[in-house]
Amino acid sequence: MNTAPRRSLIAWLLTVGFLTFVVGTASAQSDDSAAKENDHLHHQHFAEFGKVPEKARARLNPLVNDRDAIAAGGKLFAQHCAECHGSTAEGGRKAPNLRAEEVQNATPGTLFWILTNGVVRRGMPVWSRLPEAERWQIVSFLKSLPLSTTEESAEAHTHKHPSRDSK
Amino acid sequence: MIRENPLHKPEAIGLEGGGHRRSLTWAGAVALLLGTVLVLPALGQESPYIVTYDHYLEEPGNLEVEYFSTFGTQRSSNDFHSYWVEFEYGAKAWWTTELYLDGQSTFGDSTVFTGFRWENRIRPLAREHLINPVLYIEYEQINDSDKITKEVEGHDVESDYANPNALARQNLNHELEFKLLLSKTFKGWNVALNPLATKNLLPSEAWEFGYAIGASRPLALKASVRQCNLCPENFIVGVEMYGGLGNTQEFGLHETSHYLAPALAWNLPSGWTLRLSPGFGLNDNSHRLLLRWGLSREFTGFGEVVRGLLGGN
Numbered sequence: 001m002n003t004a005p006r007r008s009l010i011a012w013l014l015t016v017g018f019l020t021f022v023v024g025t026a027s028a029q030s031d032d033s034a035a036k037e038n039d040h041l042h043h044q045h046f047a048e049f050g051k052v053p054e055k056a057r058a059r060l061n062p063l064v065n066d067r068d069a070i071a072a073g074g075k076l077f078a079q080h081c082a083e084c085h086g087s088t089a090e091g092g093r094k095a096p097n098l099r100a101e102e103v104q105n106a107t108p109g110t111l112f113w114i115l116t117n118g119v120v121r122r123g124m125p126v127w128s129r130l131p132e133a134e135r136w137q138i139v140s141f142l143k144s145l146p147l148s149t150t151e152e153s154a155e156a157h158t159h160k161h162p163s164r165d166s167k
Numbered sequence: 168m169i170r171e172n173p174l175h176k177p178e179a180i181g182l183e184g185g186g187h188r189r190s191l192t193w194a195g196a197v198a199l200l201l202g203t204v205l206v207l208p209a210l211g212q213e214s215p216y217i218v219t220y221d222h223y224l225e226e227p228g229n230l231e232v233e234y235f236s237t238f239g240t241q242r243s244s245n246d247f248h249s250y251w252v253e254f255e256y257g258a259k260a261w262w263t264t265e266l267y268l269d270g271q272s273t274f275g276d277s278t279v280f281t282g283f284r285w286e287n288r289i290r291p292l293a294r295e296h297l298i299n300p301v302l303y304i305e306y307e308q309i310n311d312s313d314k315i316t317k318e319v320e321g322h323d324v325e326s327d328y329a330n331p332n333a334l335a336r337q338n339l340n341h342e343l344e345f346k347l348l349l350s351k352t353f354k355g356w357n358v359a360l361n362p363l364a365t366k367n368l369l370p371s372e373a374w375e376f377g378y379a380i381g382a383s384r385p386l387a388l389k390a391s392v393r394q395c396n397l398c399p400e401n402f403i404v405g406v407e408m409y410g411g412l413g414n415t416q417e418f419g420l421h422e423t424s425h426y427l428a429p430a431l432a433w434n435l436p437s438g439w440t441l442r443l444s445p446g447f448g449l450n451d452n453s454h455r456l457l458l459r460w461g462l463s464r465e466f467t468g469f470g471e472v473v474r475g476l477l478g479g480n
Binding site: 071072080083084093117120124125128131133137 | 293385391394
């Protein structure tokens with residue numbers, strides 16, 4: 001067999017396989033996202049907070065008196081977090097509402113620990129690649145957010161999954 | 168080495184061939200273009216490394232498209248310009264998969280497609296630890312004219328690249344490459360160490376070994392309030408060193424090549440990342456200079472868009 005068609009065939013099989021794989025995993029992620037919408041999984045998201053070590057939970061935000069921390073944290077949030085958590089942190093298809101009571105009542109140390117370690121098995125990457133000060137800036141921004149009202153949560157839920165709610 | 172029959176004279180994929188293959192190439196290119204223009208760019212916080220890997224994976228559902236270029240000097244033969252394109256996809260937060268397409272132009276010789284690689288990186292531990300391991304496995308189907316020097320292994324030396332392309336490309340290699348990516352970020356500094364082992368799939372070929380080590384740090388550890396291209400936090404500087412460690416028959420530094428390369432990454436708010444890294448050979452077996460640069464862009468939600476284009480929910 002001529003090697004040129006064979007190599008070409010292998011290259012195309014690999015490309016098609018790669019695209020199929022991308023589509024397949026995207027579907028799986030979508031299914032995951034839909035499943036995360038139910039209350040049980042919502043609580044499971046925040047169940048990670050219960051795993052934060054006591055020492056980490058007690059850490060104080062060193063930038064609490066930094067006037068620029070919230071604004072800089074907002075910029076970092078828009079750059080790195082909004083794609084999953086929504087531009088106003090109201091939650092998205094892939095990640096939970098960060099204006100929820102569980103987040104707003106969590107200590108700064110808890111949020112910093114979650115940000116550093118991620119929730120890898122549930123799709124949140126580790127963010128230790130951001131310098132520590134930048135992670136604290138994001139924590140400052142998150143703690144500055146208003147708590148979601150029940151109506152806002154319901155509206156965000158409807159916006160994210162209209163077909164589910166119309167069923 | 169798995170040698171193809173030289174009488175068949177393999178053609179360069181994509182450069183020559185029938186209309187059917189060209190139409191497939193165009194269809195693939197259009198699908199990729201559609202996928203990438205319909206998704207939003209995301210700001211990367213990419214490391215400056217070109218050879219070394221840290222333990223950070225692609226965010227799930229995101230696609231990063233990267234182009235890298237290497238100008239290499241060559242004693243006793245012609246200098247070259249090699250290049251590769253990477254399509255890096257975050258399958259899960261703990262799993263990144265990547266397709267490479269390699270090519271090169273040797274001055275005074277020719278331009279050839281040299282092969283492809285399929286890489287997977289898997290993070291076994293859920294949280295950050297003192298040292299964070301990531302498992303790396305790659306299948307390579309490249310011929311001897313490949314000059315991207317994405318890693319240095321075994322007894323790779325400068326003179327390996329001296330053969331004319333017409334001769335070198337006839338020898339096709341099927342290889343598996345394993346790396347253990349060890350990395351830690353502390354006080355803004357990332358330090359990464361990647362031991363590697365490569366096996367040509369021919370039973371007679373020995374395991375080859377190599378290493379890459381890198382350290383990097385952003386120019387500023389705190390973000391500024393304003394959006395800016397030239398803010399110091401957008402720049403990450405580093406240095407990497409990589410080389411071969413022989414093979415199972417002769418392990419060690421004898422007849423191996425090694426490089427030291429300062430590196431710079433500029434992460435632009437528009438979603439583009441530029442990288443620049445001049446690599447300097449550390450012994451007579453190494454190329455004197457490997458000047459590399461790269462351009463990459465990360466696209467969010469690529470998986471969802473592709474699924475939507477194909478009629479998924």
